[in-house]
Amino acid sequence: MLIIPMTQLSSNPTHVWHGGCSCGVYNVGLFRYVITLFEEAKKSFRVAGRKNGCQTRSEKSNSKIKEPLLVQENQGQSQIQSNNGGLKMVLLSTFVAVCGSFEFGSCAGFSSPAQYGIMDELGLSYSQYSVFGPIFSIGAMIGAISSGWIADYIGRKGAMRIASMVCIAGWMTVYLSFGSVSLDSGRFLLGYGIGVLSYVVPVFIAEITPKNQRGTLATANQLFIVTGLFVAFVVGASVTWRTLALTGILPCMVLLLGLLFIPESPRWLARAGYEREFKAELQKLRGVEADISEEEAEIQEYIVTHKLLPKVGIMDLLDRQNIRPIIVGVGLMVFQQFGGYNGIVFYANQIFESAGVPPNLGSILYSSLQVIVTLLGASLIDRLGRRPLLMVNTVSACGLLLGCLLTGTSFFLKIEIVKQAHQLVPDLVPILAVTGIMVHIGFYSVGLGPIPWVIMSEIFPLHVKAIGGSVVTLANWFGAWAVSYTFNFLMNWSSHGTFFGYAFVCAAAVVFIIMEVPETKGSTLEEIQASMNG
DSSP states (O other): OOOOOHHHHOSSTTHHHHOTTHHHHHHHHHHHHHHHHHHHHHHHHHHHHHOTTOHHHHHHHHHHHHHHHHHHHHHHHHHHHHHHHHHHHHHHHHHHHHHHHHHHHHHHHHHHHHHHHHHHHHTOOHHHHHHHHHHHHHHHHHHHHHHHHHHHHHHHHHHHHHHHHHHHHHHHHHHTOOSHHHHHHHHHHHHHHHHHHHHHHHHHHHHHSOTTTHHHHHTHHHHHHHHHHHHHHHHHTTSOHHHHHHHTHHHHHHHHHHTTSSOOOHHHHHHHTOHHHHHHHHHHHHOTTOOOHHHHHHHHHHHHHHHHSOOOOGGGGGSHHHHHHHHHHHHHHHHHHTTTHHHHHHTHHHHHHHTTSOHHHHHHHHHHHHHHHHHHHHHHHHHHOHHHHHHHTTSTTOHHHHHHHHHHHHHHHHHHHHHTTTOSOTTHHHHHHHHHHHHHHHHIIIIITTHHHHHHHHHSOHHHHHHHHHHHHHHHHHHHHHHHHHHHHHHHHOHHHHHHHHHHHHHHHHHHHHHHOOOOTTOOHHHHHHHHTO
């Protein structure tokens, strides 16, 4: 069988692997290549027909045609096999890493379906249960502070391994709880493990992935978070809260097992001085026969530059060359959290019940939409770039702003219905509430949910990545704690005022994204970080 060389089919070899619109490029190239072969064959036969006595010359001519083709066929075959092998390893490594993201979603989604079961069985009040949700974020903040140091000291895989074991201990503590102290202790351990995973998973994926696939694969982090959230809501609707806690152990076990079969981050190995392992793992990720010399040289050059730089302390983040990545990273996380997302996730059942919607139905609907929209965002992120997808969430009357306004309006109308003795249409309240939550979650999932984590993993120089990434992750979890802790109190104060306040934050996010967020599509990590200082 003839193996068509990739270089003959398209000027961009990546078209072969992307499907969709790329298929047209592949077919056109194949058609042109076959026509070329046919024309060459016709010329050869004409020469042979006119000059019967010139067989030797004809054979030489044929050999000149065939030999390059055979060489090209062999080269094309080895390149395809090489790319296949490297792509498979990148995909396997990404899948293993995002099991930590799935665990993130399982932990975040646990509190909503388990709320009434825990309160009834353990006799907790609303104020006591309000501690159970936010203490997860406190643990995550501490995990975030230590995440960069752990990931730098024992490697990306080592950090994921420790975080998984901590999460398993947390789930077992929750499962065996018979009081608020042990319940909160288990939730705190879960938060710590997730705080580490929330930093190391996107960084690991960004460091192992080729630049033309980094955005799409990095978005798998958010996709698996929302998938874990969806599974927690679906399973939680039909099992007890203790059984739901046991299901949270499964992704940790898959992650621990999978880490035995995937390579370490080549960039971390290079920085740690493991020269031989660095080359071997990079080759494994790009394919056995792939030419890694250019990428290897880029990484090595960057590492040499990094070693010449001074050690970075917390105050060094305020220096001119580091301040913009900090502003962009922290700013995106602030707007991501203070748009109200974690309040909705932790207390979804309570929100839907307050609006007159069956709580389990509402939670399953919005979490399933979140999976679908995040999957759509993953397919678009490297085609459109990061900034356009971020803007989708906040521009004009769309996205998070619209979702918060609709939800706030639904609660406002509920108050007015009571005041005016049902003169307004009561059926409009649950419709607006469900629509607002669905719009909010949908636009969050395609932009402000995944993209800040992708950008955070790209914008910091290697010598600043540990402390800078920890600060950004800490800001994220502080925002999650603040929103989840205050949500119940704000809802009791003014349900519609709560969501109108979130709407104001979303409007401010529009200005920030336009002014500060860079485009990182199609650039190497080194190019992105250089441009941040430009």
